Amino acid sequence: MKKTRKLTFKEVLMQLEKYLRNERHLLIMVGFSLVMSTIFTILAPIYTKNITNSLADSVAQGADVNFPFIGRQIIILVVLYFLSAGFTFYATRKTSFLSQLMIKRLREDIQDKLNRLPLNYLDSCERGDLLSRVTNDCSTLSGALEGNATQILVQGTTIIGIIVMMFVLSVKLSLIFLVVLPLSFLILQMITKKTQVLFRRQQRELGDLNGLIEEVYSGHLIVKSFNYEEEASDRFEDINKRFFTSYLRSRFFSGLTTPLMKLVNNLGYIAICVAGGIFVVKGSFTIGGIQAFLIYANDIASPIASISNNFNNIQAGAAAAERILDFLKNDEELPDHPIQELDSSNIEGNIEFAHVEFGYVPERMLFHDVSLKASPGQVMAVVGPSGAGKTTLVNLLMRFYEINSGVISLENKNIQELSRNNLRSAFGMVLQDTWLFDGTIAENIAYGKTGASREDVIRAAKKAQCHDFIKKLPLGYDTIIGGDFTSLSEGECQLLAIARTIIADPAVLILDEATSSVDTRTELLITKAMEEMMKGKTTFIIAHRLFTIKNADQIIFMMDGDIKEVGSHDELMAQDGLYANLYLSASDH
């Protein structure tokens, strides 16, 4: 992950703003409604004050209750409450909509980005971290937007509005009450500081715990068959105990917030009662005023208690947003500048490497001046000890990575001058780690060809020898695989990948150890099917079997990441180099 400067809160907001730019009027409407609804709520106690005062006056004077006046106040109250509720309703709906819309757009950007990131970035990244960015962080952000952003607006307006109204009611009483407010914030801050440390520790312990769970689950087979259950439990208990302690502490400290806030609030309440009462006795205040003041004191308590919590959540949301934005800022693949185009239906399979230099990192070059030429229909066996960098060759052919210098050409066209899609449509490959997605078997096979019919799928499956085992599965071709379903063996997954390539029917084949985990009997059948498919097609085959190697038109011998020797078996044997050496050491057994 590229290190970027930490964004300020404002910058994050500015960057997120573009996702809702075309909804600006709606944003303004939501803000307006929230403020309006809050103002209406705040105004209400004024009218309840009028009622109480009117009642108190009537009682004091021994007169009849002034019902027309009270009736008017009540009507105003009802109107205020209805307006407030209406605005809140509108704002809540629209906020959900807006935050969901934004998350959706953000996700679109993320997935788009994933399409365009260079493989070297994705290969070098910790997958779990990346995944957590695109999933968890999105959820955190949407939660923060939906719940907390509007809450802050409401709470902010409420606090300010109530303070204003308090001053309108009585400056003296307000000043007394406001002594209490800073106290609340001070307490909150102290607690938050302490709890942040504790929460971080708790998250770390939780991370350890989850790590262990993941490890034990993914090794379930081993855990069972080696009687490792108790050991695993002991390790779990150990971490879990630590988690318990840190959880208890962080919970307790954060739980202190409420009682302390309540206490401070009660102090305010008492102050109002006592001071207000004295003011009323002295005639400088009314009973209705106390009443209204108490309502305000009650109403201001919860926003004060929760606004800082909301700020914290917003901060968490902002941190999540920052991580996402950070991800979106990564350099993309060089854009395609297709100067030429290949007619993919008419590719013979001429491939040439001319003086290719390549290294994953510039400081460590792997390919030094590699030149080779594959003519149409030739079988190129890529050979070398494991870790010799055979997949590098594939990465370059398919232009997953860009070479540092030299030229790779297909049909005498520099592959850098073709669009990637155009280039890749010429290739078919069976990857070392077969990738199956969450879907039915049929869908996974049909992946190789747009609009493949069920007949196409079955035909390909039969050719790839997977028809039989598919029929053994509960739902046959409609069995859902990928995702959680793990009951296919490695060999079976590979057969499906082969079927997928068979259905794609590409011009150039890259068989990346396609048969390494398939047993020899099946291997023979596949080899036959592939020979059929390979007819007239240039094939790069990362090979183990001597038969394949000896019968290949050319052998590409790799070692230490570089291509060392290229030529036919006889040529290389005559050369008496590295290949000949290895061959002899293997076969004199």
Next chain:
Amino acid sequence: MINLLMRYLKDYRRQMIFVFVFVLSQAACQLYLPVMMGNIVQNGVAEGNTQVILSSGMHMLMVSVAAAVCMVASSYFSAYVTASFTSRIRADVFDKVKDFSQSDFNSFGAATLLTRSTTDATQMQIVVINGLRSLLLIPITGVGALIMAFRQNVLLTFILLTAFLVTSIVIAMTTRRSMPLFQEMQKKVDRINLLMKEKLTGVRAIRAFNRQAYETDKFETANQEGMDAAVKASYAVAFFSPLMQLMMNITMVVIYWLGSVEVQQKIVDISDLMVFIQYVLMFMSSLSLVSVLLMAYPKAEVSAARVKAVLDAPLSITDPQNPRTLGDVKGKVEFRNVDFGYAGAEKKVLSGISFVAEAGRTTAIVGATGSGKTTLINLLLRLYEVTNGQILVDDVNIKELEQKRLRENIGYAPQESVLFGGKISDNMRVGKKEATDAEIEEALSMAQAMEFVAPRQDGVESVITQGGKDLSGGQRQRLSIARALVKKAPITLFDDCFSALDFKTDAMVRKNINQAFANKTMIIVAQRISTVKDADKIIVLDNGLLVGQGRHEELAETCAVYQEILKSQAYADSKEESL
């Protein structure tokens, strides 16, 4: 959810009682405040008695402090209960999964089990934290306020009560309607996350097949559906909180009106009305807290159901009541008419398998992919249960043994080598806790792993990452073989673990094993004929049937399937080697 909570919380009865007592005291204190306020208004303000005002104020102050102390105490105990709950439930899920047989495990899937033990547990814990105190406090304050209100004025309380009933009905209806919507939303979010994950893991395939546009379409659909579901769910509850607020406010207005009438009729005093309204306010704030809780509830409910499904899943393989014991294990393994099929599958994976692997001998199993070789090994380890027939070790049916005792006697190198993060030596001790360093080194050398372990800085004490991602496939496989060898069990199973090794290493490893394990039972699943040629007995599987057993020479004469395999490998090269 409630069910699950009860199950756990009942063990913390004492702490719960403390929580309850302190919450109750706190609520009582809180409820006392308006009474004192009424006192201030009635006896202080109305009479113009500043002394009463001040002394009542002092009273209130003391009561507030007492309330705060009670809250701190209840906070501690509720934190204790929550912490216990959350660590206990994780431990229980973990232990349960640990006891799962392979088929139980696969019926859930590793990914979802992981979510259930991590994310779902967290989700529930959030509700417990918020719920424990609030759930107690709210009804107590609510009911308390109601009772106090009732003492003040009967008619007004009935109005309040009516409002409360209506609100409760609204809450119940909203929850019922929105719950499925939230579940739906969760499903869509899971789908989006799954697609994201696929995009990451399948990036090469997606690009190689030029399916970016297809993937984008697929994602856009899921994304749109996700948004729609989320918006729909939030719309379903959007009216909730404003409506509640409105209803309570209107109730208050009604109380003002009727209160005014009663003041006129001299039924109530104005200070009573003020106190009453304080209680209404208190009652309202507890109700609004309920609504906040209820919003979080559907999510936790879904999680709870998922966790509960794991905890309550029946174990398909359990130990017998009165297990038989194995003495000194000789290592004879017998399959008698064994059938195995996945529940609901059209075809059986294995049927009518009968053979004997003699003690101290090497038995090899060959056959095409999907012919049932790995299944056979898993059945012997009792990771799956046979559908029919029996498997016997030293003439004892393995169903009559404790699983632990059975597996104690079996060393196992699986097809896919799984290593744990940590020291190499710890990995080696997985099967035999008390293995000495010498034993470990011996096993590593036998598996030809010393050559890459020794040069590491800390040798066998060096640390590998989880899953051994920093090792090559062949290296992982060799460690996995060594791990099986450390055990020196009477029976050792090698499930096709030699094929990832290059030819030379393969030959060396097998030579070492044959020497050291000469008198032990070995069952080897293999693909290369060269690996199995010298076995005492070869079992040939084809499509779940046993189609031949005997020595190499016999099978080469009589068994058609074996001949076919032979031919396919002869086709490769008479030498049948690989680089």
